[in-house]
Each structure stands twice: as C-alpha cells, then as structure tokens.
Amino acid sequence: MALNTSLPNPLRKSARRYAGQSSEERQRERRKRLMNTAFELFTSDGYQNTTVERICSEAKVTTRHFYQHFRNREALLEALLARLREEVTAVVLNAMEKRSDPMQRAMLTVQAFVDYYLGDPRRARIGSVESVGVSPRLEALRRKSVRQFAQLITIAANDLVAAGQLPDRDYHLPAVALVGATHELIAEWLTGDTGLDAAAISREVSGMFEALIVGARELGTTPR
Template identity: 50%
Template sequence: MNRRPSSTRSRRYRGRSTDELRAERRERLMQAATARIGEVGYQSTTIEKLCTEARVSTRHFYEHFATREALLSSLFDRITEQTRAVIMQALAEQADDAVERALNAVRAFVRYALSDPARARIAFVETVGVSPHMERRRRLAINDFVDVISNAAQHLAEQGVLPKRHYRLAAIALVGATNEMLVEWLSGDTGLTAEQMERAIIDLFSTLIAGARASHAS
C-alpha cells in the first residue's frame, strides 16, 4: 500500500529540502552581515539592506533572527567559537620549547584575527556599546581568552619556565593590550601591515615572558 507523504516531512525544491533552503538563507544572511558590518558598521547596517544583499525577504530574516542585534550576536558567537578552536588547535600541537608552543597559540589567534578585517571589526569594535546583553557576551569571550593565557602561564610555571605565581591579572593586562592593538590596527592609523602587527603583538608577549623568566632566574 502506498503511503501518503507525511505532513511533517521536509518538502523538496530543486532537489533541496526546506530545511536545507532555510540553512542556506541563514548562511547568506550571516555572510552578508559580515561583509556589510565590516564595511559600514553595525549602526549603519539595516535589515532591509542585508536582505537585499543576501537575496532573501524580510520574512525570511525574521524566521532566523528576532532582531538585528540577534544576528550580530550570532556572528560574534561564531567568531569566538572559531577563534577558540584555532587557539586550542595550536596549543595541542607539539613544540620542542614550551614558550614557543605558547607563543604559537598567540600567533595563531592574531593571524586568524588579522586575516579578515571585517570579521575582526565585528569582534573587536562593532559589539562594543551595543547593549548590556552584547556587553555580557563580549566580557565572557574576553574572560575565556584570559583563562587560556592564564592556564598557559600556569603550565609554564609548573614546568619551571616561569616563577610560580598568580597569572590571571597579567593575563587580563595582556588581553586588554592585544585588544587595543588590534583596534588601533583596524583604524588604519598604525601604518603597519598585518604581518608587522602580528610581530608587534608577539614581541609584547615575548618581552613579558622574558622578563618573568629573568626575575625567576635571579
């Protein structure tokens, strides 16, 4: 006996299911928002303009995002998840020198951030001051990076490379300095290439590690 298609079964259009089409529309909105916000900023980005660039209707927009801020939040979450994955992958890689392994993780983060200025602008500039909700998400992301640096420093201390002490405040200072250096680079005022800015940030971390090692040895 032939069964009638279930009403809950996903219909297909040109070989694609409705779920696949929804996912494609959402991804087009995310990509359009990354490009648009990266170019003109969040405040100058309208839902109507995004829908036009993503080739979707406003009805489709609200199927995925309740507000424009919800879209920004989704973009920020994606960027922070990808950034964390890049850092953790670098930390998992073997290196002969423990300090070089830690610096490789910083290098991977900076290189990822600088490789796409639009993405970096969303992460470090456009989420600032949007709302208390976005500020909480931003602070959580910052604290996550602080934890990574602090844990890496504690690991170096356990290996005898650094003196045994509490490194969270130092990690906060390093994250803040890195954030401001990236924001300055995005402004275009530094005159540095991405490679030069990467070197400047790595030099900052290297100098502080060298100073801590020197004080430990004396």
C-alpha cells in the same frame, strides 16, 4: 474500505522539498546567506549604518524569514561573534597541539589568536570595532570572549610554571590585560594610522607577551 496510510505518498514527499531542498536545508541556507551578507555589510558600511531591510535585500531573503532566524539585528551580530569565537578557539587549540615545548606552545597560542584576526580584517572589525558599545548584552558576550581566550593564555602560562620557566602565581589578570591590549592594538591598526602591516602588529603582540613573562619573573610568586 479504509486507506492504508502507511504507503508512501508521492504528493506528501514532493511537498516537503522545493528546488531539490528540504525545508530544513532551505532554512540553513537562508541563515547562512543572512550571516554572510551581514558580515560583509557590517564590516564595509558599519553595524550602525546597516538595516535589517538592507541585509535582507542583499541576501535575497524576506524580512519574514529574517525574523524566523534572528529576533533583531543585534542577535545577528551576536551570532557572528559566536562564529568568530568558535573559529578562533579551534585555531588556537590546534596551534597549541603543534609544540611540546612550553615556551613555543605559549607563543603559538598568542600568535594564532592574533593571526586569525589579522588574516582577515573583516574578522578584526567585527571583534574589535563593530561589536563595541552596542548593548549591555553584547558587552557581556565580548567580556566572555576575552575571558575565554585569557583562560587559554593562563593554561599556557601554567605549563611554563610546571616546566620551571615561570614563578608560580595567578596569571589570569595579566592574561586578561594582554587580550584587552591586543583588541585595542588591532582596533588601532584598522584605522590605518599606524603605518604597520599585519606582520608588524603580530610581532608587537608577541613582544607584549614576552614582556608579560619577563615581568612575571621579576615579580616572583604571589598568592593564588
């Protein structure tokens, strides 16, 4: 007599779960542990000083499982950068929605970006120090992040144009310059040599943005 394979098989079900977790849940949990551990080690000991073996040992994950999630250590750093980019974008967009006044919205855009990184120096270290000069691929991703946030600043500037508070010109390059200067200022702050706290650095960046606005008003319009 043929077996009815449509009936539930308790042995098959138990094989898919271990310690109350499915295979997919265990994979997600291992990936999360690897990323969180790398986040701590890259920001305390430095990316160049942290090996895959050290990450696996601290995360209690085998190297075999590591390479199931990441092709190498650089790919793990890339994943951390992507996570930071997603988080800071969400923070900035949320800040932009809180004000209807174009100038206040523009200032909040810049301030939210800076405060996200300064609120946790580990984020700042990943974004402005440890990911610099690693490889051409990582540099391309960093450039993508710079352009992405510069685009948000450009949108805020264009709102000021529409409100008649700024001349009509292309604000992309000034926005890129502001983002680049912000990363350099944060990197300098991380050295501890500035003697300034996070609030002071945030004010410095806000001042740079205000200077950008004043300069744009003096320059007037330029071809787009």
